Amino acid sequence: MEMILQxxxxxxxxxxxxxxxxxxxxxPSIKVKSIIAEVQSRFNYTISYRKAYWLxxxxxIAKVFDGWKYSYQTLPW
Numbered sequence: 001m002e003m004i005l006q007x008x009x010x011x012x013x014x015x016x017x018x019x020x021x022x023x024x025x026x027x028p029s030i031k032v033k034s035i036i037a038e039v040q041s042r043f044n045y046t047i048s049y050r051k052a053y054w055l056x057x058x059x060x061i062a063k064v065f066d067g068w069k070y071s072y073q074t075l076p077w
Contacts, residue, residue: 016055019038024057028061
């Protein structure tokens with residue numbers, strides 16, 4: 001994978017969410033510091049806690065589980 005500069009305009013949440021998607025599929029309760037370490041390792045780019053958790057992780061979880069509303073509806077009574 002190529003190195004991304006800290007101010008790279010194309011390094012958005014979709015890119016991060018897709019990069020961590022396999023990790024989220026394996027363990028939806030993955031720790032934020034593991035996400036930050038994975039992005040740092042793969043892209044040589046340090047993301048903030050906010051971007052790692054509140055934005056990228058939540059977006060990735062929504063993609064894995066087809067959105068929150070659908071996931072909630074499929075839960076057994």
